[in-house]
Amino acid sequence: QVQLVESGGGVIQPGGSLRLSCAASGFTFRSYPMDWVRQAPGKGLEWVAVVSYDGSNVYYADSVKGRFTISRDNSKNTLYLQMNSLRTEDTAIYYCARDRDNSWSNWFDPWGQGTLVTVSS
Amino acid sequence: IQLTQSPSSLSASVGDRVTITCRASQGISSYLAWYQQKPGKAPKLLIYAASTLQSGVPSRFSGSGSGTDFTLTISSLQPEDFATYYCQQVNSYPLTFGGGTKVEIK
Numbered sequence: 478q479v480q481l482v483e484s485g486g487g488v489i490q491p492g493g494s495l496r497l498s499c500a501a502s503g504f505t506f507r508s509y510p511m512d513w514v515r516q517a518p519g520k521g522l523e524w525v526a527v528v529s530y531d532g533s534n535v536y537y538a539d540s541v542k543g544r545f546t547i548s549r550d551n552s553k554n555t556l557y558l559q560m561n562s563l564r565t566e567d568t569a570i571y572y573c574a575r576d577r578d579n580s581w582s583n584w585f586d587p588w589g590q591g592t593l594v595t596v597s598s
Numbered sequence: 599i600q601l602t603q604s605p606s607s608l609s610a611s612v613g614d615r616v617t618i619t620c621r622a623s624q625g626i627s628s629y630l631a632w633y634q635q636k637p638g639k640a641p642k643l644l645i646y647a648a649s650t651l652q653s654g655v656p657s658r659f660s661g662s663g664s665g666t667d668f669t670l671t672i673s674s675l676q677p678e679d680f681a682t683y684y685c686q687q688v689n690s691y692p693l694t695f696g697g698g699t700k701v702e703i704k
Contacts, residue, residue, distance in 0.1 A: 538692045588641055588642075590640055
């Protein structure tokens, strides 16, 4: 079955860096665009970034542009989010999500279980 | 593109018909999805392209609308439907979500 498993979350001080990973299985990873979506504690959903199936195209939310980098390694079936210059407002559960189909639809299905990032001194 | 959901919360009983609205700040054609999220869980895609039911989603869920005004309807609320619902636009980047509608038990 299709599965997405995030890892790499934790507690980090403001200004620090962290890299999240999302291990994919059960589908042809290299054929699908992939996204990161976050959710601050008790708040709504915020889209973070998307990467095309081959990594050649990426888009970011304004709130993370210049600080976060989305990438993928299709040989390892893994999606990444490199987060630099972290701020307290980046505290959230970070979900990876697959496009529902491989046509750059931006409908997210499925989602991973999420990994919590806490930015605090 | 901003998405405004209403109401932000509602109380309803099992068997009720429930309608949630999502208004976009500019026209987005039918590039809208609806997600359901239960506490401690990841969101789940219910409807995409404004009115297409995702595979495996019960037929009591339906979506309608185009342009700037959209609705999600649950025809007969079931106990497992108590959750928070989000709309999402995919017309243009950055992708955005509505603020959510929490459906609670009356």
